[in-house]
Amino acid sequence: MSGEAGQGGAITPLALHGVGKRFGRLAVLRAVDLEVVAGEIVGLVGANGSGKTTLLSIVAGLLPQSEGERCFGGRPSPTVEMEHRRRLAFVTHTTQLYGGLTARENLKLFAELRCAADAPWIDGGPLLERLGLSHAADRMVGTFSRGMMQRLALARALAGRPELLLLDEPFTSLDRPGRRLLAEVLAEERARGLAVLLSSHDTDAIIEVTDRVVLLEGGRLIDAAALESDDPERLRYRAAVQGLGLFSARSPGPSASSTAAVSA
Amino acid sequence: MPQPPAATTSLRSLARQTWLLARNDLRQEMRDFELVATAGFFTLVVLVMFGLSFSTLGRYAQPMAVPGILWLAVAFVGSLTLTRIFDREREADTLRALLAAPVHRLAIYLAKAGVTLAVLLGCCAILVPGLVLMFDAAAPFAERPLATFSLVFLGCAAYATIGTLFAAGLSTSGGKNVLLSVILYPLTSPALMFALVSTRTLLDGHPGFEGYLSQLVALDILQLVVSAWLFESVLVGTAGGSSRRKRSAGRRT
Amino acid sequence: MGRTLPLVLFAFGAGTFPYCVQRVFFSTPMERQMGTVQKIFYFHVPLAWIMMLMGVVCGIAAAIQLRRQSSRAEATAIAAAEIVLVAGLGVLITGPIWGHATWGKAWTWDARQVSTGLLWLIFAAYVLVRHYGAAGSERLAAALAIFGAIDVPIIYYAVKIWKTTHPDNNVVGTLPPEMWATLWPCLAALLAMSLGLMLTRIRQEVAEISLDEGWVRIDDVVRSMTAKDDGKDADKDDGKDADKDASKDEE
Numbered sequence: 001m002s003g004e005a006g007q008g009g010a011i012t013p014l015a016l017h018g019v020g021k022r023f024g025r026l027a028v029l030r031a032v033d034l035e036v037v038a039g040e041i042v043g044l045v046g047a048n049g050s051g052k053t054t055l056l057s058i059v060a061g062l063l064p065q066s067e068g069e070r071c072f073g074g075r076p077s078p079t080v081e082m083e084h085r086r087r088l089a090f091v092t093h094t095t096q097l098y099g100g101l102t103a104r105e106n107l108k109l110f111a112e113l114r115c116a117a118d119a120p121w122i123d124g125g126p127l128l129e130r131l132g133l134s135h136a137a138d139r140m141v142g143t144f145s146r147g148m149m150q151r152l153a154l155a156r157a158l159a160g161r162p163e164l165l166l167l168d169e170p171f172t173s174l175d176r177p178g179r180r181l182l183a184e185v186l187a188e189e190r191a192r193g194l195a196v197l198l199s200s201h202d203t204d205a206i207i208e209v210t211d212r213v214v215l216l217e218g219g220r221l222i223d224a225a226a227l228e229s230d231d232p233e234r235l236r237y238r239a240a241v242q243g244l245g246l247f248s249a250r251s252p253g254p255s256a257s258s259t260a261a262v263s264a
Numbered sequence: 265m266p267q268p269p270a271a272t273t274s275l276r277s278l279a280r281q282t283w284l285l286a287r288n289d290l291r292q293e294m295r296d297f298e299l300v301a302t303a304g305f306f307t308l309v310v311l312v313m314f315g316l317s318f319s320t321l322g323r324y325a326q327p328m329a330v331p332g333i334l335w336l337a338v339a340f341v342g343s344l345t346l347t348r349i350f351d352r353e354r355e356a357d358t359l360r361a362l363l364a365a366p367v368h369r370l371a372i373y374l375a376k377a378g379v380t381l382a383v384l385l386g387c388c389a390i391l392v393p394g395l396v397l398m399f400d401a402a403a404p405f406a407e408r409p410l411a412t413f414s415l416v417f418l419g420c421a422a423y424a425t426i427g428t429l430f431a432a433g434l435s436t437s438g439g440k441n442v443l444l445s446v447i448l449y450p451l452t453s454p455a456l457m458f459a460l461v462s463t464r465t466l467l468d469g470h471p472g473f474e475g476y477l478s479q480l481v482a483l484d485i486l487q488l489v490v491s492a493w494l495f496e497s498v499l500v501g502t503a504g505g506s507s508r509r510k511r512s513a514g515r516r517t
Numbered sequence: 518m519g520r521t522l523p524l525v526l527f528a529f530g531a532g533t534f535p536y537c538v539q540r541v542f543f544s545t546p547m548e549r550q551m552g553t554v555q556k557i558f559y560f561h562v563p564l565a566w567i568m569m570l571m572g573v574v575c576g577i578a579a580a581i582q583l584r585r586q587s588s589r590a591e592a593t594a595i596a597a598a599e600i601v602l603v604a605g606l607g608v609l610i611t612g613p614i615w616g617h618a619t620w621g622k623a624w625t626w627d628a629r630q631v632s633t634g635l636l637w638l639i640f641a642a643y644v645l646v647r648h649y650g651a652a653g654s655e656r657l658a659a660a661l662a663i664f665g666a667i668d669v670p671i672i673y674y675a676v677k678i679w680k681t682t683h684p685d686n687n688v689v690g691t692l693p694p695e696m697w698a699t700l701w702p703c704l705a706a707l708l709a710m711s712l713g714l715m716l717t718r719i720r721q722e723v724a725e726i727s728l729d730e731g732w733v734r735i736d737d738v739v740r741s742m743t744a745k746d747d748g749k750d751a752d753k754d755d756g757k758d759a760d761k762d763a764s765k766d767e768e
Contacts, residue, residue, distance in 0.1 A: 085365060098358055
């Protein structure tokens with residue numbers, strides 16, 4: 001998949017520069033700078049209403065930002081065009097599946113929509129099996145539990161072989177084994193070069209899967225490692241983040257050179 | 265996409281995606297027939313109500329009333345259908361999934377408008393024969409089936425083109441369904457009037473019928489083009505204005 | 518200029534209006550058939566023109582709003598739609614009075630009447646959607662306004678063919694010059710008034726938007742000041758709040 005990204009050699013699937021979003025006098029996001037490079041899983045933590053979903057929706061092109069710039073593959077992208085939507089997948093906490101279709105049909109519909117006319121669509125079978133849903137592949141999604149829907153939504157997202165995966169609160173309704181499965185699957189996909197931006201207010205869960213964590217508070221990205229506060233919740237973030245030693249809005253990670261190339 | 269080959273492929277994929285989405289809606293509908301059953305029953309009820317109210321009309325008044333009955337019933341059924349079609353997307357927020365997927369926005373619009381049109385035509389399959397049974401003045405419907413079909417098709421299409429745009433817009437903005445009726449009835453009035461005029465000329469055996477029908481075609485095309493043009497901006501919107509972008513760029517340096 | 522222009526317009530309107538009334542009653546000939554009632558024409562027709570004009574302005578502004586996400590265009594669209602409602606109300610009140618005296622019936626389903634009525638309904642729907650719609654419905658309302666502007670001539674034409682036997686339509690074309698001479702000042706006065714109203718309303722909307730912006734910026738400053746003791750926050754954009762204040766953000 002990384003082959004078709006191709007412009008500048010180094011791949012930065014996503015870069016946000018000074019992105020802000022206002023609803024009237026409510027500044028939901030303020031000057032957010034964020035880069036996610038290929039093969040990296042970035043956690044976006046923050047309390048309820050801190051702007052996580054808004055940020056992800058802006059990245060997915062479902063909301064227009066009020067200011068700032070969104071870049072895909074190093075190039076500014078004022079609107080999220082077909083070609084970008086082909087490379088990104090967004091799993092929201094409303095799982096957005098057709099309840100009147102079976103799991104397999106749900107996968108097939110989106111796979112067919114994604115594919116060119118004559119190319120064969122990717123069979124969802126192996127994916128369903130990987131996510132532990134093969135026993136329910138032909139059941140109506142309307143009868144699924146929330147956790148199952150969550151896994152199916154993930155399968156649908158991965159079926160498109162995206163370069164950038166956006167997950168909004170993926171842990172909410174997953175049980176322990178489900179979380180472990182998610183972590184495993186994400187690790188596999190990362191090895192393939194997938195970039196992931198996932199949001200959660202669940203600090204513990206996010207530590208298990210992410211390479212680094214950014215904290216969104218009051219619509220800003222905050223240096224969570226340097227937080228000083230008496231608020232126990234924030235201290236928990238800090239402890240968690242320091243434990244990882246990973247916070248930074250600009251990635252120090254494995255592909256730091258490519259990041260530098262883009263931001264230069 | 266300036267080169268013709270790219271344009272043709274994108275046109276082909278547009279047609280394909282439209283078909284896939286429409287088929288998806290139809291397939292779900294075939295499973296429980298919820299929409300067809302409720303809309304069909306509602307059509308029947310409306311028909312009976314109109315019949316009760318207007319059954320005593322004399323033979324001179326009937327030709328004036330029948331077109332109104334037909335198209336008002338279509339307007340009522342249409343607003344119900346549009347609400348239901350987008351409720352299905354709204355319940356699980358699937359419209360957003362389609363918007364985030366590599367799907368032509370135009371394909372979403374065309375598929376939904378097509379399904380709406382299909383349901384409306386299904387309802388007219390009850391409505392028109394019902395009117396023929398109830399009112400003598402509606403006999404020309406049975407005598408000229410082809411003319412009647414084109415009239416009904418074009419009228420319903422005029423309704424569906426506008427209705428789909430606004431129903432889709434409301435379902436993503438989390439707006440209230442009440443607003444759909446507020447918007448739909450005034451906005452579809454031109455479509456309604458053209459359909460009324462054409463229907464009356466059909467019933468009167470007026471020679472101008474074909475002329476009015478072609479005007480209805482023109483209206484359909486105009487509404488389709490404007491709605492298709494607006495669909496993406498209404499559902500997704502475009503990013504911040506240039507002045508704002510400039511300001512934030514200045515801050516960064 | 519932003520503040521003075523509406524004032525100038527209002528002053529002009531206020532100054533011209535008595536002159537108009539004076540002209541209407543003393544300088545125009547009495548219409549032979551309709552009598553005194555015909556005088557309402559001098560207010561009815563300009564109001565109708567203003568209504569149509571504002572409808573088109575609203576549609577164009579809404580199109581610009583959708584294309585550019587321009588808040589000025591949005592403010593203009595809102596203001597124009599509201600003027601359509603006000604002017605339309607005037608038209609719909611004066612029209613039937615005139616109609617009653619002339620045709621013996623207040624409402625005759627004449628093409629002008631119906632298209633005016635429907636136009637008014639469409640813009641009432643616009644205002645309703647703006648007022649009661651959820652976030653994101655401003656784009657929906659814009660589409661509504663665009664369709665509204667497009668619909669005006671279509672409705673007019675449709676009613677014309679629907680009612681081919683409507684009363685004589687050429688009221689305006691065949692006026693004696695004295696009537697024209699009075700119509701123009703009336704139009705000028707009313708147009709100045711409505712433009713003044715519109716500009717005031719636009720300023721109000723723009724002020725509201727900049728107030729929101731100012732609010733956000735003050736919030737920024739407060740945050741960066743409270744964050745100062747954390748040191749090394751040269752760029753205020755990276756500043757952070759030490760204590761979470763009440764302005765909790767929502768989605």
